[in-house]
Amino acid sequence: MMNQALPLIRRTLVYGALSLAAFLSVFPFLWMVIGATNLSADITKGRVMPGSALWTNIQNFAAQVDLPLVLWNSTWVAVVGTALTLLVSSMAGYAFEMFQSKFRERLFGSLLLMLSIPFAALMIPLFVMMSKAGLMNSYTAIIAPGVASIFIIFYFRQATKAFPGELRDAARIDGLKEWQIFWYIYMPVMRPTYAAATIIVFMANWNAYLWPLIVLQTNDMKTITLVVSSLASAYVPDFGVVMVGAIVATLPVVIVFFVLQRRFVEGLLGSVK
Amino acid sequence: MSGVTLRGVRKSYGGLEVIKGVDLDIAPREFVVFVGPSGCGKSTLLRMIAGLEEISGGELQIGGTRMNEVDPSARGIAMVFQTYALYPHMTVRENMGFALRFAGLSKAEIDKQVMEAARVLELEPLLDRKPKALSGGQRQRVAIGRAIVRHPQVFLFDEPLSNLDAELRVHMRIEIARLHKKLNATIIYVTHDQVEAMTLADKIVVLRAGVVEQVGSPLTLYDDPDNLFVAGFIGSPKMNFLPAVVDAGGALRLPDHGDQILPALPASAKLSSGTQVTLGLRPEHFRPDGAAGLRLTVDLVEHLGGESFAYARHGEGGEVITVSTGDSRALESGQSFDARFDPSKALLFNAQGLRLR
Ligand SMILES: Nc1ncnc2c1ncn2[C@@H]1O[C@H](COP(=O)(O)OP(=O)(O)OP(=O)(O)O)[C@@H](O)[C@H]1O
Ligand SMILES: [Mg+2]
Numbered sequence: 001m002m003n004q005a006l007p008l009i010r011r012t013l014v015y016g017a018l019s020l021a022a023f024l025s026v027f028p029f030l031w032m033v034i035g036a037t038n039l040s041a042d043i044t045k046g047r048v049m050p051g052s053a054l055w056t057n058i059q060n061f062a063a064q065v066d067l068p069l070v071l072w073n074s075t076w077v078a079v080v081g082t083a084l085t086l087l088v089s090s091m092a093g094y095a096f097e098m099f100q101s102k103f104r105e106r107l108f109g110s111l112l113l114m115l116s117i118p119f120a121a122l123m124i125p126l127f128v129m130m131s132k133a134g135l136m137n138s139y140t141a142i143i144a145p146g147v148a149s150i151f152i153i154f155y156f157r158q159a160t161k162a163f164p165g166e167l168r169d170a171a172r173i174d175g176l177k178e179w180q181i182f183w184y185i186y187m188p189v190m191r192p193t194y195a196a197a198t199i200i201v202f203m204a205n206w207n208a209y210l211w212p213l214i215v216l217q218t219n220d221m222k223t224i225t226l227v228v229s230s231l232a233s234a235y236v237p238d239f240g241v242v243m244v245g246a247i248v249a250t251l252p253v254v255i256v257f258f259v260l261q262r263r264f265v266e267g268l269l270g271s272v273k
Numbered sequence: 274m275s276g277v278t279l280r281g282v283r284k285s286y287g288g289l290e291v292i293k294g295v296d297l298d299i300a301p302r303e304f305v306v307f308v309g310p311s312g313c314g315k316s317t318l319l320r321m322i323a324g325l326e327e328i329s330g331g332e333l334q335i336g337g338t339r340m341n342e343v344d345p346s347a348r349g350i351a352m353v354f355q356t357y358a359l360y361p362h363m364t365v366r367e368n369m370g371f372a373l374r375f376a377g378l379s380k381a382e383i384d385k386q387v388m389e390a391a392r393v394l395e396l397e398p399l400l401d402r403k404p405k406a407l408s409g410g411q412r413q414r415v416a417i418g419r420a421i422v423r424h425p426q427v428f429l430f431d432e433p434l435s436n437l438d439a440e441l442r443v444h445m446r447i448e449i450a451r452l453h454k455k456l457n458a459t460i461i462y463v464t465h466d467q468v469e470a471m472t473l474a475d476k477i478v479v480l481r482a483g484v485v486e487q488v489g490s491p492l493t494l495y496d497d498p499d500n501l502f503v504a505g506f507i508g509s510p511k512m513n514f515l516p517a518v519v520d521a522g523g524a525l526r527l528p529d530h531g532d533q534i535l536p537a538l539p540a541s542a543k544l545s546s547g548t549q550v551t552l553g554l555r556p557e558h559f560r561p562d563g564a565a566g567l568r569l570t571v572d573l574v575e576h577l578g579g580e581s582f583a584y585a586r587h588g589e590g591g592e593v594i595t596v597s598t599g600d601s602r603a604l605e606s607g608q609s610f611d612a613r614f615d616p617s618k619a620l621l622f623n624a625q626g627l628r629l630r
Contacts, residue, residue: 164358166354167358167360169320169325169352169354169358170352170354170360171360172345172346173323173324173325173346173350173351174346174371174423175347175372175375175376176375180375185360188362189360189361191362
């Protein structure tokens with residue numbers, strides 16, 4: 001009770017800074033929702049009050065975009081891409097941790113080094129590869145390059161360090177082959193880790209923009225990110241419609257996050273306690 | 274039930290040899306305990322028998338068949354781990370039936386086996402719980418149950434009780450001894466715990482740095498150790514070691530105890546005078562009616578209730594000597610006393626640490 005002033009000032013500063021940061025991160029989201037209720041002209045004038053044009057914007061959006069098809073495309077890419085990425089990358093992470101080899105650390109080191117290569121540098125060679133393989137304008141071309149995700153391999157290898165080796169020994173004595181240990185023991189035990197990785201990978205796949213833009217050529221293949229962006233880059237963009245599109249594009253990620261949220265936190269803390 | 278035979282078994286990690294040629298015969302239905310200091314290779318040897326570690330050299334036979342290259346699940350063994358290693362996402366029932374499922378048994382057959390094992394171990398009320406909802410002792414029983422349902426030829430235990438509290442440890446120890454009788458199985462059991470080794474084993478294998486120092490029944494190792502290491506390792510509190518020099522006629526002079534002379538032992542009579550030897554005396558070899566005595570000053574007394582131990586030395590810088598005073602609680606620290614003992618009970622070791630008989 002000696003010196004109340006100092007903690008008070010400090011607390012005010014801390015809360016002030018946190019509030020500002022919260023506002024900065026929430027504002028675009030808020031603006032998106034408010035924008036969806038206003039006409040394009042009002043939005044460009046800077047109106048940030050809820051308006052009454054939500055229904056008009058939704059109707060315009062529905063007229064311009066074949067929503068079921070676009071959502072289907074995005075869902076396909078995100079769900080299949082996420083499932084394959086998790087499967088392949090977690091297998092690699094498991095193998096890197098479980099199997100002893102002279103080259104293990106060197107190989108892993110060079111993988112991590114590859115993380116530093118920007119995607120822009122890989123884009124052209126990948127493009128050439130895909131077109132030579134006859135995969136242009138296919139979902140395979142979108143999903144394939146990301147399936148062995150170095151970051152997710154790294155994440156799973158770290159998480160696997162906490163996986164008890166005696167569980168694997170017990171399973172071997174119980175007669176399981178290595179892939180069965182992975183499938184029947186490792187995957188169920190590591191569920192929180194998979195949940196956390198699902199959120200990360202699903203978001204990345206759902207929001208993917210640059211690579212799908214390059215690979216996909218026909219309109220019937222396009223994903224929601226491409227469609228919303230093409231709305232925004234029209235000759236006279238209708239920002240009300242763009243905001244509706246942005247909301248539609250954001251919702252699935254939000255849903256996935258809330259469904260897996262608790263597991264996500266557990267996953268970051270480690271699967272095995 | 275099958276026996277286990279090891280012939281020149283070796284294990285190296287890279288250039289480092291951790292098991293240096295082990296020969297061992299384990300008879301069917303025998304309860305064998307591996308003991309030895311930490312890092313001596315007990316777990317490694319057990320895991321090699323289980324098939325969890327590759328055998329670098331030599332031969333392993335179970336039931337007379339070479340097993341070096343056989344898959345762990347096909348060796349007819351089951352293992353109980355120190356951390357229990359129960360599958361956390363499965364119920365007790367599923368944990369116990371898991372191996373049978375992979376062996377291709379029918380649902381009804383699995384159910385029957387699991388119920389049978391659950392009955393033996395009194396696990397019936399816990400069958401639908403997950404391991405997280407069990408106490409340490411219950412988890413241990415499930416781990417044993419998981420081993421039993423496989424009807425193995427040989428049970429392997431790696432320090433199965435070391436995560437339990439003292440009371441439960443005693444309880445489970447007795448339970449394991451009962452189980453051994455009931456199942457009539459061959460058991461190989463690794464432990465740090467002297468009491469576990471002495472009470473459970475038909476045969477104890479003392480390991481040091483990847484080498485078998487001695488194999489024998491608990492009392493053989495206790496009464497008749499082959500070398501200083503085994504003599505010091507078996508028994509608690511430890512055996513006392515006193516440097517001695519052989520005098521004329523095999524009499525033993527104790528330079529650290531005022532050059533006191535002890536009468537010749539059968540083993541020392543053959544030695545030439547001047548030979549350096551070590552005399553081994555267990556704490557309980559000290560008795561009030563002993564023919565010889567050491568003049569000692571008490572450092573510390575431990576009263577265990579039924580028995581007391583005095584930690585005492587001769588003079589200021591002398592080695593600490595542990596003396597059992599039986600049920601007498603008369604000694605106090607600082608007190609000087611004459612520690613009587615029966616010199617014929619003393620063991621003799623040469624300078625290389627080998628027993629002289
Ligand atoms: N994978 C490995 N690579 C290299 N050395 C190993 C490996 N596993 C064990 N060792 C070494 O082998 C030796 C024996 O280990 P082991 O685990 O069998 O000892 P232990 O007798 O069971 O010890 P404790 O009583 O502490 O369990 C140790 O020196 C250990 O460092
Ligand atoms: Mg061990």
